[in-house]
Amino acid sequence: MNKISELIRFLKDPHAEKINLHKGRYEELQDLSNVAIEIGNAEAYKSLQAEMRVEFFDYLTAIVVDSVYKLVPHVLIIWLISLKWPSITVPIINWQVNILGAYLLLYLLIHIGQLLAKPIKSMLLPKLGLLGLKSSE
Structure with a gap:
């Protein structure tokens, strides 16, 4: 192991x-x-x-x-x-987007979300602790 x-x-x-x-x-x-x-x-x-x-x-x-x-x-x-799929269509606005651009945008959004999740989580955990919820850490 x-x-x-x-x-x-x-x-x-x-x-x-x-x-x-x-x-x-x-x-x-x-x-x-x-x-x-x-x-x-x-x-x-x-x-x-x-x-x-x-x-x-x-x-x-x-x-x-x-x-x-x-x-x-x-x-x-x-x-x-x-x-x-060489390109994808954005449903609401009907735009054709190259898969490279879509992949890079999705990759950046995921990493920005991860960066923003840490401070938001640290701000919310003390407030949720008042409601009786405990963090798993």
Whole structure:
């Protein structure tokens, strides 16, 4: 069971460990660079800055690869949907909308709804607590 949960965690975000490794290494180099400035060691500072640049570009590369990994499923979904329905009609106003635009709009609406749901939920839970309803958390 532990192997299955580890596999699911890896498939959900396979590059998280590499990104965190590069980020941690970059922060460590930044701290060492600050120490080099404090003690006045210019040679160590230059060396650490060069190493920080390399680490930063490795970090950016890992983020880009992770972003592409997260984008590919959406491209495949849009492609599969567009094979069956290249465009859809909005019922009330009778507009023809490309499936790409409809998918992107739906995706943005879902994420905006998730962002707005957290503050609304946190405002409503105390008020609902007065009515005798308890949160499940």
